[in-house]
Amino acid sequence: MARLGFFLHEAVRALRRSAAPSVAAIVTIVVTVLLLGVLIPVLQTTQGKTEEVRDQLLLKVFGVVEAKDDEIKGLKGQVAKVPHVDRVEFVSKQEGLRILKERLGDDDITEELHGNPLPAAFNVYPDDADNLEAIRNDLEPPNSKGEPEPFSPLVEDVEDSRDEASKIRAVTGAIKIVLLAITGLLLVASLGLVGNTIRLSIYARRREVEVMRLVGATNWFIRWPFIIEGLVVGLLGAASAVGILWLGKVTIVDPLSDRFALVAAQNTIDFIPLVAVLIACAMAVSALGSGITLRRFLQV
DSSP states (O other), X not given: OHHHHHHHHXXXXXXXXXXXXXXXXXXXXXXXXXXXXXXXXXHHHXXXXXXXXXXXXXXXXXXXXXXXXXXXXXXXXXHHTSTTEEEEEEEOHHHHHHHHHHHHTOHHHHHTSSSOOOOOEEEEEESSGGGHHHHHHHHSOBOTTSOBOOSSTTEEEEEOOHHHHHHHHHHHHHHHHHHHHHHHHHHHHHHHHHHHHHHHHHXXXXXXXXXXXXXXXXXXXXXXXXXHHHHHHHHHHHHXXXXXXXXXXXXXXXXXXXXXXXXXXXXXXXXXXXXXXXXXXXXXXXXXXXXXXXXXXXXX
């Protein structure tokens, strides 16, 4: 305990002697943790929304208009047996007309129609969005001319959402790459500035380090005060950033969560685990910056 007290005393003394660089390092940690505190929930929300949209991707199998509901419904078992099909929903002609009315929001338009021009259909949900093309190939196998043809003469057309799936994968991938690149740059910048702060502190106390080396102090005995100094910098910066994040959550995110679905998704992310991760990352980066910087000065 006495040695730990000595290390803490030395770390606090070093922070006081190098106040300006220490404040700069703390500010950098604050900015880094703030951005990470925003980027991590955004990345998780983006991933969650992507999976939610992917789960809604499906194929539409339209029957011929002249076919009766019972005739089309009889094909449900055949469609359900296709590999990678998770479930099949039958949509009757009347159900299709009702859905059309809801989407148009105007009954007058549909009332002008003579009869029901909509065919019965199936909503075919895949077990994975990446299997949409495979399912469509089974539902529209090539004919003798090599052209896709519906598996039954009662089927008029098969439509899928491969374009939407490709766009979703492309956008999600780009977002992940950008966020990961920003995160990496922030961590490197924090590591460099914290290391520079410790470097200035070591330079100011280089005589002490040399004397401690001459009297037989081990590298770790010399290193611990500087590592603790880095941990304190990381803790102070992370604590300040967490306070700002909490204030932003209470004043901005929570009031807007009832209006915007994307903002509401942030409420599904536990704040306490996020805080723990941010503080741990800040302290780890600060300690690592201290250790890497000090290594050079101990190589005598």
